[in-house]
Amino acid sequence: MFAFAHIGDLHLEAATDPNVADLRAILAEVARLHARDLIDFAYLPGDLAEDGTAAQYAVLERALDDHPDLPVRLIPGDHDRQFGTMTAFDALFARVAGSARGGAHAARRNTLPRPRDPACVTQYYYAETINGVRCLFLDTVSAGYGEKGFGLDFRLGPRQLAWIARKLAKARAAGRPCAVFTHVYPDDLRVPEERAALAGLIRDAGVRLVEMGHTHYNELAPDGRTLYAAARSVGQNEDGSVGYAVAAIDGPAVSWRFKPLDRALPFAMITSPADRRLATASLDAPDGRIEVRALVLSTADPGDWTCRVRVDDGLPHPMIPDGPRSVRARIDWPEGARRLSVEIADGTVNPRTGAPNVDRDAIEPAGRLFTPPPVPERPGSDAFRLPAWAQKGVRGDQLGPNRNGRHW
Structure with a gap:
């Protein structure tokens, strides 16, 4: 099973800001989970620094x-090229992505078009196979003009598109x-031909998951x-409790759920x-x-886990470990059954209440006669996003600055 933690847009500024404390707490939890081989890596989807300065990346x-x-996998966002230069990001990329912990990847020099002239810029895209899944990390940020809030949009360029x-x-x-x-939906690319090309390549190749930042809210658009999935920002907290998203590919199935830090x-x-x-x-x-x-994230010993699965309101069935990060069970699925729920207790207790720490997830499996929907009118967009899905941490209201113009 392939599984990772998505730590949303950081927008780092000063070391004393609240989002830095949140980031440190998230990294500490995710690092403990990775140490137990429960996740493969932490993904940072761009907009790491508010203004793309060396001091902000140092945080x-x-x-x-x-x-x-x-292990960390990172890509740039538009804020990382806020003033048209990527000098500081380039140094960060070399130290993190260029190291063993980041996959030992190198930047590329390519020419990107501007509205009036081309510019040779550094692009940060790369590919690797992680736990059986071929992962493509893209750079969608344009060349810009070196002035904050002006000239930046989202582009791939011909070389990156051919590489994809x-x-x-x-x-x-x-x-x-x-x-x-x-960093963004394919539909957010500036050039219509690139928009159509990337969305078409993703669909034709049967890509299981496209994981994105930029939105500042949790969103699922299958x-x-x-599955196009976006996770909320750590830097601007319009979407409730801060935390990180967890995504997994298990055979033909893709799953996604938000983990609140609190x-x-x-x-x-x-x-x-x-x-x-x-x-x-x-x-x-x-x-x-x-x-x-089911994927189980816990710092407790698996021998202390109690895992059960239930169909609708029926009796619970025990689940057994299936490797270090998952549990499994083979159960009857009666005609007309609708809901599947899993409950996990890991032997830990809430220090304030003394109650056991327990978590539950629930889904409604596809039927035996599932029919895929037709090709959407705007492939690679949020036009087919799901409404609110509380179980997965999706509010469905698109809070944040990038869709409705909300100021941070």
Whole structure:
């Protein structure tokens, strides 16, 4: 099972700001989970520094230095090229992404168009296979003009677009599942031809997951083939409790859920079967039974876990460990059943109340006659986003500055 933590846009400024304390707390929790082989890496989706300055990136580096064994994958956002230069980001990328903890990737020099002239800029895109999934990390930030709030938009450029096409085609030929990591929806790209090309490549290759920042709110937009998922910002907290998103690919199923920092571990997420809202195929239950798997995030010993699965309001069935990060059970799925829920207790207690720490996740599996929706009118956009889904931490109201013009 492929699983990672998505730590949303940071917008770091001063070391004493509240979002820095939040970042440090998130990194500490995620690092403990990685140390137990429960997640593969932490993803930072761009807009790491509010103004892209060396002093702001130094705040991030000091926080990352506290957890040198935590793998990190990062990309740039528009705020990272706020003043048209990427000198400070380039140094950060070389130290983090260029190191073993970041996958040992190098920046590339390419020419990007501007409204009036081309410019040779550094781009930060790369690919690697992580736990069986081919991962493409993209750079969607344009060249800009060096003036804050002016001239920045989202572009790929011809070289990066051709590179994406080659990487996805090769992965598809090899039968390897793919995930794409980017700062924005493909529909946010400035050039219509790039918009259509990227969305088409993603759909044609059957990319399972596109994980994004930029929105400042949690959002899920499945198109019947690919789940587009955006996670809220750590830097501007319009969307409730700060935290991080957890996403997983388990066989053909993709799952996603937000983990609030103020809610104690354990954390449970059903990874198979897929929920009907995220499904790409019918439920596999040829003999009236289904295999249920769930990701469990806990710093307690698995021997102390108590895991149970329930169909609708029926009796609970025990689940057993299936490797270090998941549990499983094979259960009856009666005709007409609708809801599947998993409950995890890990033996820890709330120090204030003395009550056991317990977490629950629930889904509604796709039916046996699932029909994928037609190709959306605006592929690669938020036009087909889901409404509120409290179980997954999705409010459905698009709070934040980037869709409705809300000021930070």
